Amino acid sequence: MTKIVFVGAGAMAEAIIHGLTKEKIISPESIYVTNKSDENQLNYLKERYNVQIVCDQKKALTEANIIFLAMKPKDANEALTSLAPYLNNNTTIISVIAGISIQTITNSLGNRPIARVMPNTSAAVGMSASAVCWNELIPEASKLPIINLLESIGSVKVVAEEDLHVVTALSGSGPAYLYYFAEQFESAAIEHGLNKVDARQLFIQTMEGATQMLKKGDVEPEELRRKVTSPGGTTEAGLEQLMEHKVNEAIFACINAAQNRSRELGKLFET
Numbered sequence: 414m415t416k417i418v419f420v421g422a423g424a425m426a427e428a429i430i431h432g433l434t435k436e437k438i439i440s441p442e443s444i445y446v447t448n449k450s451d452e453n454q455l456n457y458l459k460e461r462y463n464v465q466i467v468c469d470q471k472k473a474l475t476e477a478n479i480i481f482l483a484m485k486p487k488d489a490n491e492a493l494t495s496l497a498p499y500l501n502n503n504t505t506i507i508s509v510i511a512g513i514s515i516q517t518i519t520n521s522l523g524n525r526p527i528a529r530v531m532p533n534t535s536a537a538v539g540m541s542a543s544a545v546c547w548n549e550l551i552p553e554a555s556k557l558p559i560i561n562l563l564e565s566i567g568s569v570k571v572v573a574e575e576d577l578h579v580v581t582a583l584s585g586s587g588p589a590y591l592y593y594f595a596e597q598f599e600s601a602a603i604e605h606g607l608n609k610v611d612a613r614q615l616f617i618q619t620m621e622g623a624t625q626m627l628k629k630g631d632v633e634p635e636e637l638r639r640k641v642t643s644p645g646g647t648t649e650a651g652l653e654q655l656m657e658h659k660v661n662e663a664i665f666a667c668i669n670a671a672q673n674r675s676r677e678l679g680k681l682f683e684t
């Protein structure tokens with residue numbers, strides 16, 4: 414049975430565990446969790462998902478088939494140093510840490526199969542938009558199982574490592590941008606008299622409907638937008654404000670800053 418150890422047990426680890434256990438891809442008895450200090454969080458994960466808390470670090474790490482690295486970039490070096498002595502040669506490392514390169518992980522853990530994944534927290538509902546890259550030590554035969562594992566939490570694209578920076582900016586951080594939009598549209602609608610429940614439901618359904626239209630893929634977003642925008646109508650009036658406030662520039666600046674930060678984090682914690 415495949416044994417998976419999560420080193421780092423925060424928001425992202427939980428979202429992945431939620432997805433994996435919900436889809437019954439792997440039995441919770443085979444999923445182990447450990448973190449730096451927060452015992453309450455480990456107990457919570459055990460209670461909620463029935464996963465195992467690592468008691469014997471050495472045993473858990475030595476026997477692991479897959480180790481997920483799920484700590485913040487600033488904690489990566491310390492974590493990698495503490496793991497290094499216990500790994501067996503065949504263990505596959507899957508890092509979800511933003512910015513930290515395969516080379517930096519290799520520098521601490523030695524040459525071994527390493528994949529980097531950029532998921533997002535929608536993994537919790539099986540809707541992560543994940544991208545993965547790997548080093549050449551990941552055997553051909555292991556690629557599909559890794560993709561299948563990740564597909565249990567959503568969609569997966571295989572990308573070049575260099576592209577993970579922009580992927581992180583777009584889909585790793587993406588849910589937060591959409592939640593920000595949700596907050597703002599909701600507040601604006603409430604200001605104009607709608608109640609909170611209706612405002613939220615109407616916005617969610619609008620996002621969902623627009624997503625479905627985009628997903629059909631037969632009409633470009635620009636054309637879909639035109640179909641909503643009657644000349645001299647309400648949409649035009651609204652869009653004019655978005656353009657006047659340079660929302661397009663804000664979005665370019667947002668993606669640029671996020672992908673830059675991913676590069677910076679990689680450099681900052683390079684070993």
Ligand SMILES: NC(=O)C1=CN([C@@H]2O[C@H](COP(=O)(O)OP(=O)(O)OC[C@H]3O[C@@H](n4cnc5c(N)ncnc54)[C@H](O)[C@@H]3O)[C@@H](O)[C@H]2O)C=CC1
Pocket residue numbers: 420421422423424425426447448449450451454483484485486488491492509510511531532533534585586
């Ligand atoms: N939250 C998100 O939406 C996404 C996060 N990520 C990446 O996932 C990683 C984790 O992010 P979050 O879960 O949001 O952070 P978090 O702060 O919620 O969780 C971090 C976990 O790492 C543990 N930790 C810290 N130092 C450790 C050490 N030396 N050994 C073992 N465990 C240690 C902490 O105790 C905590 O359980 C980050 O690198 C982030 O870039 C990637 C995609 C999306």
Ligand SMILES: O=C(O)[C@@H]1CCC=N1
Pocket residue numbers: 511581585586
């Ligand atoms: O904000 C962050 O750094 C992480 C990576 C992508 C989403 N959250």
